[in-house]
Amino acid sequence: xxxxxxxxxxxxxxxxxxxxxxxxxxxxxxxxxxxxxxxxxxxxxxxxxxxxxxxxxxxxxxxxxxxxxxxxxxxxxxxxxxxxxxxxxxxxxxxxxxxxxxxxxxxxxxxxxxxxxxxxxxxxxxxxxxxxxxxxxxxxxxxxxxxxxxxxxxxxxxxxxxxxxxxxxxxxxxxxxxxxxxxxxxxxxxxxxxxxxxxxxxxxxxxxxxxxxxxxxxxxxxxxxxxxxxxxxxxxxxxxxxxxxxxxxxxxxxxxxxxxxxxxxxxxxxx
Numbered sequence: 001x002x003x004x005x006x007x008x009x010x011x012x013x014x015x016x017x018x019x020x021x022x023x024x025x026x027x028x029x030x031x032x033x034x035x036x037x038x039x040x041x042x043x044x045x046x047x048x049x050x051x052x053x054x055x056x057x058x059x060x061x062x063x064x065x066x067x068x069x070x071x072x073x074x075x076x077x078x079x080x081x082x083x084x085x086x087x088x089x090x091x092x093x094x095x096x097x098x099x100x101x102x103x104x105x106x107x108x109x110x111x112x113x114x115x116x117x118x119x120x121x122x123x124x125x126x127x128x129x130x131x132x133x134x135x136x137x138x139x140x141x142x143x144x145x146x147x148x149x150x151x152x153x154x155x156x157x158x159x160x161x162x163x164x165x166x167x168x169x170x171x172x173x174x175x176x177x178x179x180x181x182x183x184x185x186x187x188x189x190x191x192x193x194x195x196x197x198x199x200x201x202x203x204x205x206x207x208x209x210x211x212x213x214x215x216x217x218x219x220x221x222x223x224x225x226x227x228x229x230x231x232x233x234x235x236x237x238x239x240x241x242x243x244x245x246x247x248x249x250x251x252x253x254x255x256x257x258x259x260x261x262x263x264x265x266x267x268x269x270x271x
Contacts, residue, residue, distance in 0.1 A: 056234060064234075077205075081204050084147070085200065092154075092196060095113065095155075096152050121207045124207070128145075129214045139216055158188070159189070194255070
């Protein structure tokens with residue numbers, strides 16, 4: 001009996017077809033959810049004088065997006081989010097390492113993580129306002145304070161699950177400290193770093209916008225408050241839509257492709 005070449009790999013197309021079906025199902029569910037939101041918006045706006053209709057918002061969008069100040073405020077918020085997430089990630093890794101080392105410092109970190117998780121974002125924003133008196137530093141401080149404990153927990157889990165056999169291999173082949181960090185430690189931490197960033201990305205955006213409402217006069221949060229105070233409901237809705245679109249863009253166009261790029265080695269076939 002002659003073996004047919006590739007018979008052992010006959011199940012791979014079925015697996016890929018299942019994943020394609022799952023992706024198609026997710027896309028259909030996303031479209032359905034968006035359609036339900038649009039339908040609910042239209043029904044509610046038709047029966048209320050407070051919420052503008054979709055055509056009214058679309059008509060105001062041209063003037064809204066032609067204002068250069070819109071993009072300056074979006075850029076200011078985007079800068080605050082990026083810098084805060086980077087600082088939170090670096091401090092989160094330091095906190096995770098200290099927590100795993102134990103001792104007095106590790107216990108202090110664990111206690112602080114438990115306390116920081118319990119602080120509501122609104123309370124943190126008000127604390128920043130009282131401490132930093134409507135300064136730029138207060139926005140960064142409140143965002144880092146809120147996202148840092150979650151970064152610590154995620155990265156600590158990654159450090160705990162690192163394979164000690166790879167450290168043994170590095171010892172056998174006499175890797176230098178820099179090469180061990182680059183070839184052994186970083187590849188194992190990348191999935192958890194991306195998990196931490198993706199899980200806290202939307203959280204950081206919400207906290208930044210909230211802090212801008214209380215602490216500064218620029219950014220999306222401050223602009224939203226100004227529009228609300230002047231009862232410009234069309235502009236308020238456009239700021240909300242812009243916020244949601246930016247969140248989806250960062251998640252699906254920036255973070256996920258980056259994660260897939262850095263994690264592509266996990267999906268390569270070993271033959």
